[in-house]
Amino acid sequence: MAEIVLDKVTKRYPDGALAVSEADFTIADGEFVILVGPSGCGKSTTLNMIAGLEDISDGELRIDGQRVNEKAPKDRDIAMVFQSYALYPHMSVRENMAFPLRLAKVDDKVVRQKVEEAAATLDLTQHLDRKPGNLSGGQRQRVAMGRAIVRNPKAFLMDEPLSNLDAKLRVQMRTSLSKLQKQLGTTTVYVTHDQTEAMTLGDRVVVLRGGIVQQIGSPQFLYEQPSNLFVAGFIGSPSMNFLPATLADNEVNSPIGKFALTDRIRSLVEAAGAPREVILGIRPEHFEDARLLDESAKSGGATFTASVDVLESMGSDKYAYFTVEGDQATSQELEELAADSGSADVPDRGSQVVTRLSAASEATQGGSLEVWFDADKVQLFDPSNGKNLTYSG
Amino acid sequence: MTETAVKPAPAKAAKKPKPELSEGKRAERRLGWLLCAPAALVMVAVTGWPIIYSVWLSMQRYDLRFPNQSEFVFLDNYITVLGSEYWWTAFGLTTLITVVSVIIELVLGMCLALIMHRTIVGRGLVRTVSLIPYGIVTVVAAFSWRYAWDDKTGYLSALLSSESALIDQTSAFFTVVLAEVWKTTPFMALLLMAGLALVPDDLLRAAAMDGAGPWQRFTKVIVPVMKPAILVALLFRTLDAFRIFDNLFVLTPGTSSVSIQTYNNLIKGLNLGIGSTMSVLIFITVAIIAFLFIKVFGTAAPGSDSGGKR
Numbered sequence: 001m002a003e004i005v006l007d008k009v010t011k012r013y014p015d016g017a018l019a020v021s022e023a024d025f026t027i028a029d030g031e032f033v034i035l036v037g038p039s040g041c042g043k044s045t046t047l048n049m050i051a052g053l054e055d056i057s058d059g060e061l062r063i064d065g066q067r068v069n070e071k072a073p074k075d076r077d078i079a080m081v082f083q084s085y086a087l088y089p090h091m092s093v094r095e096n097m098a099f100p101l102r103l104a105k106v107d108d109k110v111v112r113q114k115v116e117e118a119a120a121t122l123d124l125t126q127h128l129d130r131k132p133g134n135l136s137g138g139q140r141q142r143v144a145m146g147r148a149i150v151r152n153p154k155a156f157l158m159d160e161p162l163s164n165l166d167a168k169l170r171v172q173m174r175t176s177l178s179k180l181q182k183q184l185g186t187t188t189v190y191v192t193h194d195q196t197e198a199m200t201l202g203d204r205v206v207v208l209r210g211g212i213v214q215q216i217g218s219p220q221f222l223y224e225q226p227s228n229l230f231v232a233g234f235i236g237s238p239s240m241n242f243l244p245a246t247l248a249d250n251e252v253n254s255p256i257g258k259f260a261l262t263d264r265i266r267s268l269v270e271a272a273g274a275p276r277e278v279i280l281g282i283r284p285e286h287f288e289d290a291r292l293l294d295e296s297a298k299s300g301g302a303t304f305t306a307s308v309d310v311l312e313s314m315g316s317d318k319y320a321y322f323t324v325e326g327d328q329a330t331s332q333e334l335e336e337l338a339a340d341s342g343s344a345d346v347p348d349r350g351s352q353v354v355t356r357l358s359a360a361s362e363a364t365q366g367g368s369l370e371v372w373f374d375a376d377k378v379q380l381f382d383p384s385n386g387k388n389l390t391y392s393g
Numbered sequence: 394m395t396e397t398a399v400k401p402a403p404a405k406a407a408k409k410p411k412p413e414l415s416e417g418k419r420a421e422r423r424l425g426w427l428l429c430a431p432a433a434l435v436m437v438a439v440t441g442w443p444i445i446y447s448v449w450l451s452m453q454r455y456d457l458r459f460p461n462q463s464e465f466v467f468l469d470n471y472i473t474v475l476g477s478e479y480w481w482t483a484f485g486l487t488t489l490i491t492v493v494s495v496i497i498e499l500v501l502g503m504c505l506a507l508i509m510h511r512t513i514v515g516r517g518l519v520r521t522v523s524l525i526p527y528g529i530v531t532v533v534a535a536f537s538w539r540y541a542w543d544d545k546t547g548y549l550s551a552l553l554s555s556e557s558a559l560i561d562q563t564s565a566f567f568t569v570v571l572a573e574v575w576k577t578t579p580f581m582a583l584l585l586m587a588g589l590a591l592v593p594d595d596l597l598r599a600a601a602m603d604g605a606g607p608w609q610r611f612t613k614v615i616v617p618v619m620k621p622a623i624l625v626a627l628l629f630r631t632l633d634a635f636r637i638f639d640n641l642f643v644l645t646p647g648t649s650s651v652s653i654q655t656y657n658n659l660i661k662g663l664n665l666g667i668g669s670t671m672s673v674l675i676f677i678t679v680a681i682i683a684f685l686f687i688k689v690f691g692t693a694a695p696g697s698d699s700g701g702k703r
């Protein structure tokens with residue numbers, strides 16, 4: 001068990017690519033930290049630097065207070081689980097799991113016992129004598145886990161360990177992974193590009209973009225208080241709605257109507273020195289069908305009327321999609337997010353707004369609906385640099 | 394190879410209650426057979442007939458100097474050859490050269506393959522350069538070695554001031570091995586490099602994380618994972634090396650491998666019976682080597698791998 005400190009760690013590949021720049025954070029002993037971000041943002045590179053598989057170009061990496069920049073992977077006492085599982089095809093499951101112990105010259109009897117213990121934890125006992133090639137994806141994943149836990153390392157590093165599993169198995173493995181980590185209490189760094197995994201698994205989440213750490217915090221905190229447009233758009237599913245808006249006389253003029261800033265937001269915006277043009281962000285769950293609310297409930301927000309493009313009923317609630325007039329909000333961050341989610345070139349007139357309404361809503365597809373939203377929950381962003389103007393960190 | 398690949402299919406089909414083939418499928422299959430029939434027939438004629446004919450010859454007393462005394466002697470020739478001291482000396486020498494040179498080639502080839510696999514800059518150049526010896530015709534290479542070791546004009550013998558590299562028995566043996574190794578290590582390296590490419594990077598990274606140093610990664614992960622490629626390379630080289638002829642013929646006239654003995658009897662001595670017997674024996678030895686590799690070591694049958702030969 002160990003504390004891992006990244007002190008302005010930078011990675012520049014020989015070809016000049018700057019993969020990680022000045023990553024600066026501390027992973028506490030026993031903590032479960034998630035590195036998340038779109039493809040190519042430097043997650044694997046960061047993890048490989050912690051593992052010792054990639055040299056650190058600049059900065060210092062400390063494990064338990066000791067500088068380890070120069071140490072070989074095998075001297076760092078860290079275990080890693082790979083996306084490809086990287087099981088040794090010529091060894092049985094038992095030998096795969098025993099491999100780190102054998103290399104450490106552990107007594108044969110102890111090896112046997114430890115492997116069997118790990119196999120029992122991971123429900124692999126009946127597969128111990130099979131070859132990895134004959135196992136299912138989930139079983140292979142567990143063998144890879146077993147190989148990591150069997151030697152009680154200081155920390156686990158996992159690079160997208162669940163991304164080769166099908167959706168259902170992924171959810172299952174996610175919960176068991178979380179349980180296992182709590183049970184072992186081993187410091188874990190977990191890389192994923194899946195924001196659901198990031199939200200559900202970690203104690204803290206590190207959001208990376210283009211090699212630069214955007215924000216670090218608990219999943220809930222990142223969700224409620226994104227420090228910039230990128231984090232706001234990346235965390236949450238369905239993601240936050242972004243609309244272009246103008247700010248004048250403490251009023252927001254946006255495609256979903258004109259409304260006054262609440263006192264809380266006004267003071268934050270004033271402190272941040274907001275420009276005139278802003279991007280308005282609002283999460284789907286902060287909308288509601290206006291008909292379901294009484295006057296007093298409605299007073300804290302504003303309403304707009306639009307026709308429902310698509311209505312998805314999820315049982316517990318309903319997702320209504322609207323198209324509102326006006327240009328789309330544009331900024332570099334939003335373009336990147338769109339590119340990452342693959343929705344970059346959806347030709348759109350106006351902007352789409354996703355709302356989550358109560359199941360009691362009588363909205364109908366194609367019908368017109370009056371929608372209320374909570375004016376105190378909106379967030380305003382500076383389009384030029386993506387900064388959250390309503391961040392109260 | 395075509396035949397062996399095709400044969401199992403009908404056997405399997407016969408076992409099961411024959412799966413109904415659609416009209417189109419059957420016509421397609423018939424067309425397939427028809428299309429490859431000419432090639433298959435030529436193959437059989439070219440490779441099969443000489444084999445059968447030499448087996449037939451090996452059972453005759455047939456000396457072209459005394460063509461009148463030809464007669465069928467069944468296995469007498471085999472008894473003569475297998476009872477001959479010369480044959481066994483040659484056999485021993487051939488085996489020794491084969492084993493020693495193949496082992497050295499394997500080690501060097503592996504080093505070369507690792508180097509070629511790791512180099513990032515000038516990869517193509519490194520590969521091409523290391524392949525040059527293999528591209529040179531063996532006889533030509535053998536002659537250049539012979540001149541290099543020539544005790545009057547050779548630069549190698551001048552360099553090492555050894556006058557009789559090709560005369561003294563032990564040093565001649567090593568000279569031949571050196572020539573063989575020099576020539577065929579690139580081939581080994583190339584086959585091994587194809588095997589190295591089969592070892593996923595992640596596997597080595599995982600081994601590094603599990604605590605394996607470079608040597609342990611090599612012995613415990615790389616070698617076992619690329620074992621099929623190693624065995625194929627070994628098989629090819631062993632079969633090739635056992636038939637050594639050119640280097641011995643040029644470098645050390647007088648010593649004889651089994652191939653040279655065969656040549657001496659068959660071509661020089663015009664004794665078709667004994668010569669054929671020897672070539673059949675070589676054939677059998679080679680078949681046994683191949684069988685051992687494939688059945689005992691479980692080499693994947695060559696053919697699925699790159700099979701470039703001389």
Ligand SMILES: Nc1ncnc2c1ncn2[C@@H]1O[C@H](COP(=O)(O)OP(=O)(O)OP(=O)(O)O)[C@@H](O)[C@H]1O
Nearest residue numbers: 013015017019038039040041042043044045046193
């Ligand atoms: N060996 C390398 N040489 C040069 N550049 C590299 C190398 N490996 C990665 N990069 C670059 O570094 C950046 C970060 O790569 P990295 O593999 O860390 O991304 P990632 O966040 O893990 O992405 P993914 O989610 O796709 O796995 C990328 O822009 C990539 O092109």
Ligand SMILES: [Mg+2]
Nearest residue numbers: 043044045159
């Ligand atoms: Mg990656």
